[in-house]
Amino acid sequence: MSFVLEELLAVTIARLIRDPAAPPARHIAVGAASPIPAAACWLVAKQGAPVRLSLLHKRSGNPFTEGTRELFDLTGQGRIDLFFLGGGEIDGAANLNLIGTGEWPGTGVRFPGSFGSAFMYMMTNRTILFREEHSPRVLVDRVAHISAPGVSAPGVFRRGHAQALVTGRCVFRFHPERARFSLESLHPGESVDAIRAATGFDFDAADDVPQTTAPTDAELALLRGVVCDEMRETYPEFCARVFNRKSAA
Amino acid sequence: MTPMSLDAMAASVPDGALIAMPPDNSLPSVALAKALIRRGVRGLRLLGVPVGGFAADILIGAGCVVEVETSAVSLGEAGFAPRFSAAIRAGSIVMRDCTCPAVHTMLQAAEKGVPFMPLRGLIGSDILAHRPDWKVVPNPYGEPGDDIVLLPAISPDVAAFHAVMADEAGNVWVGRRRECATLAHASKRALVTVERVVPGNFLEDENLASGAISATYIEAVAIATRGARPAALLDEYGFDAAYVAEYARMARSEAGFQEWVAREVFSQAVAA
Numbered sequence: 001m002s003f004v005l006e007e008l009l010a011v012t013i014a015r016l017i018r019d020p021a022a023p024p025a026r027h028i029a030v031g032a033a034s035p036i037p038a039a040a041c042w043l044v045a046k047q048g049a050p051v052r053l054s055l056l057h058k059r060s061g062n063p064f065t066e067g068t069r070e071l072f073d074l075t076g077q078g079r080i081d082l083f084f085l086g087g088g089e090i091d092g093a094a095n096l097n098l099i100g101t102g103e104w105p106g107t108g109v110r111f112p113g114s115f116g117s118a119f120m121y122m123m124t125n126r127t128i129l130f131r132e133e134h135s136p137r138v139l140v141d142r143v144a145h146i147s148a149p150g151v152s153a154p155g156v157f158r159r160g161h162a163q164a165l166v167t168g169r170c171v172f173r174f175h176p177e178r179a180r181f182s183l184e185s186l187h188p189g190e191s192v193d194a195i196r197a198a199t200g201f202d203f204d205a206a207d208d209v210p211q212t213t214a215p216t217d218a219e220l221a222l223l224r225g226v227v228c229d230e231m232r233e234t235y236p237e238f239c240a241r242v243f244n245r246k247s248a249a
Numbered sequence: 250m251t252p253m254s255l256d257a258m259a260a261s262v263p264d265g266a267l268i269a270m271p272p273d274n275s276l277p278s279v280a281l282a283k284a285l286i287r288r289g290v291r292g293l294r295l296l297g298v299p300v301g302g303f304a305a306d307i308l309i310g311a312g313c314v315v316e317v318e319t320s321a322v323s324l325g326e327a328g329f330a331p332r333f334s335a336a337i338r339a340g341s342i343v344m345r346d347c348t349c350p351a352v353h354t355m356l357q358a359a360e361k362g363v364p365f366m367p368l369r370g371l372i373g374s375d376i377l378a379h380r381p382d383w384k385v386v387p388n389p390y391g392e393p394g395d396d397i398v399l400l401p402a403i404s405p406d407v408a409a410f411h412a413v414m415a416d417e418a419g420n421v422w423v424g425r426r427r428e429c430a431t432l433a434h435a436s437k438r439a440l441v442t443v444e445r446v447v448p449g450n451f452l453e454d455e456n457l458a459s460g461a462i463s464a465t466y467i468e469a470v471a472i473a474t475r476g477a478r479p480a481a482l483l484d485e486y487g488f489d490a491a492y493v494a495e496y497a498r499m500a501r502s503e504a505g506f507q508e509w510v511a512r513e514v515f516s517q518a519v520a521a
Contacts, residue, residue: 032274033326057274059481059488067428068275068299069357072350076369098321100337104379105344110337112329113321115300118348118377119370147348149373155394156372237326 001217005168006036006242008187009132010223011215012171013040016128016164017082018049023125023160025082027052029071031115035231035238037084037130042227043219054080058234072116075123078159083124085117086131089143092201093179094129094150094162096121097143104145114147121148125160129174134167140200151179170195171212172203180204185212250419250446250470258440258471259284262407265292269356269405269432272302273325273480273488276426278411278442279304280473283514286311296405297322298356298432299349303479303493306330307514309342310506318345320352326490327497332506346376351383351400353428358402359435365399372396408436411477412462413485415443419464420451424483433466442473444485 017025017040028051030038041053054063056071064070074080088111089097098114100106121127131138152158161176169190172181182204183195192205215223228243239245253261262268262285271277275298282304285293290313297305297319305322308314310332322333336342351368358366365384371377372385377398388395410429412421421441423429433439439462451461479489479496496513499505 059274060484062425065425065427067353067426067431069350069353069428069431072353076350099346099375104375105346106337107340110329110334112323113300113319113346114348114374114376115321116349118374119350119368122370122372146373146375152373155396157369157395157397 001215001220003215003220004242005187006039007215007220007223008212009036009130009166009168010039010043011219012212013037013128013130013166014043014047014219015213016166016171017041017044019163022163023081025049025051025126027054027074027080028082029054029075029080030056030084032057034084034130035235036132037128038231038235039223039227042230043222046222046226055234060233072119075120078123078125081125082128083120084128084130085121085148086129087138087143087147089138089140090129090131090165091140091143091150092181092203094165094174094181095143095146096129096148096150097145098147099145101144106145108144117148122152122158126163127160129162129165131165132168134169134195134198136198136200139167139198141202150174151176169198182206183209185210187212188214250415250417250464252415252443252446252470252472255280255284255442255471255473256288258442258469259288259290261440261469262290264290265294266406267294267296268407268409269296269298269436270301270304270409271298271426271428271432272300272305276410276412276423276429276477276482277302277304277480278409278473278476279478279480280411280442280476281409281440281471282308285313286510286514294318296352296403298428299347299352301330301333303496306332306500307510309333309336310500311510311514314342316343316345318347320347320349324493324497327493331497331500335503346379348374348376353431355400355403356431356435358400359404360431363402365401367397367399369397371398403435405432405436406438408432408439409441411442411473411482413444413483415441415446415470416449416451417446418450418452419467419470420461421467421470422451422457422461424460426483430462433462438468439466440469440471441467442471442476444472444474444476444482446470446472
């Protein structure tokens, strides 16, 4: 079955969530404006994994009854296993910049701000980084400002790190012990040379980097069916565009 | 409890006040923000709890704000907040960057009446490096080398948000949006706009009490129908994405913003 990039990305993130080598994902939180990570989480749930999903911006049936601080309180206790973060800039040591470019506080291009990243990145058991734009302006050698650090000095309290960085062109695996990414897989039509040219940071690559595994028919059927059903209230435009499902009148 | 007029409520906010507001997903009083622009308030210090949204951007664009303390200012799906971005570029506001749980923690310290509270994370972030008022200390209960950040209590002069309803006793009802309760508890004055005032007392009703904020914490209530719009209000009405998208387009330029304000703020002086 043919598929679009968003479907490939959702399936790829779902496989990272289920990665048996990673710490278990029993409770996953998804932040605002994250339709592809949300689709990946719903896919994992609909595949039968025993996972609790807390979607911050769900309007009806919002999971938090103690206010927006409840997510951070849960995470402070270590009760959020997996979270998603992105960044205006991401560098080769997995540092995230959501502040901006130029002088502090972002006198070049100002990004919206750091949200909960300076806390969540360090207190969640693992983080999947997601940024669809894969370009040298986003994937930089060194971020202009650190909203949230990719690794911490010995002794600093920290539960987890980035597991991987998923972009619109490839998947990088992160290695916190050496604070470096390695190229894990290439999306269709990509080459290692093309990824090097589009990436501002240096990374490791094996001689033979595999292709990102294409979605199966079963995964696509779930995404376009029951996953889309769950997502339409929060992401009507995404569902209409990607799954070709218009909102009910 | 007698509601005051929206304009009288706006007039009661002095120039230079530290005013705390929730963002678009969390019951902002856009009606009060527009009334503050009409009153011509100046010098506000804005605390976005924990981020700022549409109301923050229009107050910044209208020149009402000198300082912003928050974790982000964003229009969500409509993209970057255009007047906030322009103000940062121009250097016309002081920006004090936070991270979301830090805002909640500083308010919780004020709520408890203690001078500070600790928060994990943050160490290694440039946010901490730019906050001389945040202190790193050794965890007195931990192993050597286990440092932790202390955040000062913050008690806003004014908390402003929009509740679904108030009752005869002056209690207000916000459902599960309990961050508005923390905000009211921590602030010197809570000014609340509501859709309507209803008979009775929420605290006498077990089903309503848990979503209520006691009148103890509420200084004044004003009726502002659709007062959160374009933000959503629980299950009462949804987010008006088209309205925000049009704002985002027009407010890309100063002239476009002024045109928008003239049409949407000044020509719509609501009889309150």
